[in-house]
Amino acid sequence: MANYEAKQIGKVKGLGTAYEVSAPLDKQIEAFNDVGIVSLASPEEEAILRIAGVSNKYSRTSMAPVGVKGEKPILYRVSPFMNPAMTRVAVGAHGSGKYPSLDRDFYEAVEGIAKADEGLEPEDRRAIVLQSSDNFDLSPEMEEARFIFGNSTAKYFDKFSHKVIPFYNLPLEDTPKGKCAVNYLWFDGPQDGSVLDAGDGDLDDDVRASGVLRSAVGASSGISNPTLTQIRKANLEAIPRVFEQEGLSRLSDLVGDSLNRELLETLRKK
């Protein structure tokens, strides 16, 4: 039996130390666990590694597409398959040519989270309902792109000169009744268009993924603090107050919203 080990590939300031392993998912998680990493890299972490020049290779990610027949799929940040025992469910299903399935209650819980987070900026949400059940292209201003790549969205599209990134959706026609399909999100290399594939089925093969051992700074402050939602809400309070103090209250009504939007867009490009 092959012995899989996580190999260090570099460090990114403010994020942590990056490792890679090529293995079936269960062995991959085991190898990452051995160096203290509990999950595959998220698409945002993978994007940061690529922007920093630490990795330019394709990678599995920790993001989970979830869906039921007849409904739009949902992307969920907290994949159930990062748990060691659950990796076997995913590997076993892919080995049989199927998508892993869980009880429909799992989909409903994820859907509830997506609805509860609708008022947040996409970068800060835990789950998002996709706009379509079909394949589509992501551009940097789209909510889905911002959810997937977080604060690195604009930088990633710029760095690799991507106008759009194709998103291949999770096929749901064969999902059994009373069950939901749960898969993982594949992130192709930038030289191949950085394609995101929610319908890939190779978790039983020796395929590469990155993992990030978060540094103390990265772990405590996070790469998204303060959140864009917090900034938006602070702006909503601060902008009218400043205009009022300056005797320009009416101006706040006229330009307050667009000023807030522009501040967020500027931050997104930083």
Added chain:
Amino acid sequence: MAGAKLMGNLKDGREVYEARGNLCSNIFGLSGRGVSAPYLATPEQVALIRLDGVHNNWSRTSYALAKIKGKSTIITADSPYMNKTMARVAVEAHRSGKYPTLPLVVYEFLEDIARKQSSLSPEERSVHIMQGKPNSEWTIVLTPEMEDSKFLLKRFNDQYFKKFDHSSINFYDLPKNVSKGETTMNYLWFNLPQDGSDLSARGRDLGGGGRASGVLDESRSDDAPEKGFSLGEILDDEGLTSDFAPNQIKKIRDTFEQKGYKITRKH
């Protein structure tokens, strides 16, 4: 209901919280207080909470159990159900009077890990195959020298049996006749010391109101206040829609604050 209550401090200063409600609410309440995954206390932590005199309440624990027909129960410290979405799967299964199930490969995987860890001392294992043989009532009678006890209570094993004057602790195993072709999963419940500190693998009550303790690993600093919840998160936790008219929001906020929620953000 999700607001976790501060119950006191362990002797090393760590805060102990208790959340009541279904498993999703337990996780929601404890995570809102800053308790990190797996949120619910381990059996070892519950033992420490009792030994340190914080409280003696019964508690759900974070440990998961797995069983297939004809094989012994396996206990894992790394439960797949200790997050809000998977917890929902367990809650709904219990509400239907069933145990949650996963494919057979889950048992095989845990069995493989347990075998690899069998050379470790029981206190160091994360996965363990129950060694004790169930009696006619399908109960394993645990005594302090057994590997099963040492795996569950770890470094507090001897102290716990002694402090509460237990010559044995009953472990109510998962039923013998679990369904074929899948792994039957469950959680571990830890009864009061005054009632014998029974450990039950059979409970199907995660959908109802139950207590769960959690230990906050590090004391919160002044500049890191407790997380609290948005109204949307609370409505979601309560299984309610967030589609309310603006004039209803204040009343809803007041109601939830009276129920013990700390609402930190505007909806």
